[in-house]
Amino acid sequence: MLEAAIAIAAIAIGAGLAVSIGAIGPAVGEGYVAGKAVEAIARQPEAENSIRTTMILGQAITESTGIYSLAIALLLIFSFGMPLVGRLLELLG
Amino acid sequence: METNIVFHILGMPVSDNVLWTWIIMAVLIVGSWIFTRNLKRIPTGFQHVIELAVDGIEGLVVRDIGDKGKAFVPFILTLGLFILFANFAGMLPMGVSPTASLSTTAALAVLVFLVSHGAEIKEKGLKAYLKGYVDPFFILLPLNIIGEISKVLSHAFRLYGNLFGGGIILGIIYMFIPYVVPGVLNVWFGFFQGIIQTAVFVMLAIVYIQVRL
Numbered sequence: 001m002l003e004a005a006i007a008i009a010a011i012a013i014g015a016g017l018a019v020s021i022g023a024i025g026p027a028v029g030e031g032y033v034a035g036k037a038v039e040a041i042a043r044q045p046e047a048e049n050s051i052r053t054t055m056i057l058g059q060a061i062t063e064s065t066g067i068y069s070l071a072i073a074l075l076l077i078f079s080f081g082m083p084l085v086g087r088l089l090e091l092l093g
Numbered sequence: 094m095e096t097n098i099v100f101h102i103l104g105m106p107v108s109d110n111v112l113w114t115w116i117i118m119a120v121l122i123v124g125s126w127i128f129t130r131n132l133k134r135i136p137t138g139f140q141h142v143i144e145l146a147v148d149g150i151e152g153l154v155v156r157d158i159g160d161k162g163k164a165f166v167p168f169i170l171t172l173g174l175f176i177l178f179a180n181f182a183g184m185l186p187m188g189v190s191p192t193a194s195l196s197t198t199a200a201l202a203v204l205v206f207l208v209s210h211g212a213e214i215k216e217k218g219l220k221a222y223l224k225g226y227v228d229p230f231f232i233l234l235p236l237n238i239i240g241e242i243s244k245v246l247s248h249a250f251r252l253y254g255n256l257f258g259g260g261i262i263l264g265i266i267y268m269f270i271p272y273v274v275p276g277v278l279n280v281w282f283g284f285f286q287g288i289i290q291t292a293v294f295v296m297l298a299i300v301y302i303q304v305r306l
Contacts, residue, residue: 014113053296055233056289056292056293056296057293057296057300058296060293060296060297061252061297064247064250064251067247067250067251067254067255068247068250070254070258071250071254074254084260
């Protein structure tokens with residue numbers, strides 16, 4: 001029972017770490033892209049539309065690493081964590 | 094990630110995602126039929142909005158792919174309409190976003206994969222297509238294959254992760270503050286994120302097709 005409890009705690013911590021650490025990179029990157037896009041629009045306001053679409057595309061691709069860590073966290077919680085919680089509740093009766 | 098089975102048809106389980114996919118398909122088909130029933134040369138009323146949408150997507154596709162891209166406009170437009178409506182469905186009471194399920198987004202990503210690779214085979218022929226995998230050196234074959242697989246994976250996971258993650262955050266906020274705040278956040282995640290994620294998915298689909306052509 002203790003083993004199951006420790007495993008659940010480890011999974012919860014792991015999922016939290018996966019999202020929080022994995023969110024740092026994309027957040028910095030997306031902010032950088034947005035800042036550069038603002039600079040570009042300030043320099044060339046007539047190109048605003050094409051800059052905006054390029055910016056959103058770049059941010060979307062930057063975001064995929066963050067999405068991967070989210071997927072890992074979801075996998076940890078729903079595929080490994082939830083069955084363990086069910087087994088622990090069964091053991092507790 | 095559990096699926097809620099709503100009812101059974103001939104012993105086949107139908108989940109709420111599939112049910113809402115069917116509802117959105119019905120709305121789109123009936124809506125397309127109603128709004129394009131009597132098109133006029135000089136547009137009036139709602140025809141303006143339709144022409145604006147079609148023109149916008151066509152401009153986007155032609156700008157990226159070129160004149161060859163005109164063949165893909167119906168596909169891209171259908172993809173965008175379905176994803177937009179699917180994202181908005183989560184805002185309705187009792188509504189479920191089909192795009193918040195990995196099965197739907199994976200199917201859409203595989204569809205884009207098939208269309209882009211099929212277009213390349215049709216354009217360049219099977220031999221040139223297969224040669225693209227050993228380009229520029231033979232050693233890069235595994236790398237190219239992994240690159241293609243990761244494109245599909247990230248395309249599917251991006252839409253799914255955003256929608257599903259938004260739903261989870263909404264659920265957590267709802268547990269803490271059940272009044273007003275979830276409503277505002279619902280509009281944010283449903284409306285704003287829905288439009289942005291649709292644009293991202295559609296633009297990436299265009300880029301993936303353009304890269305293969």
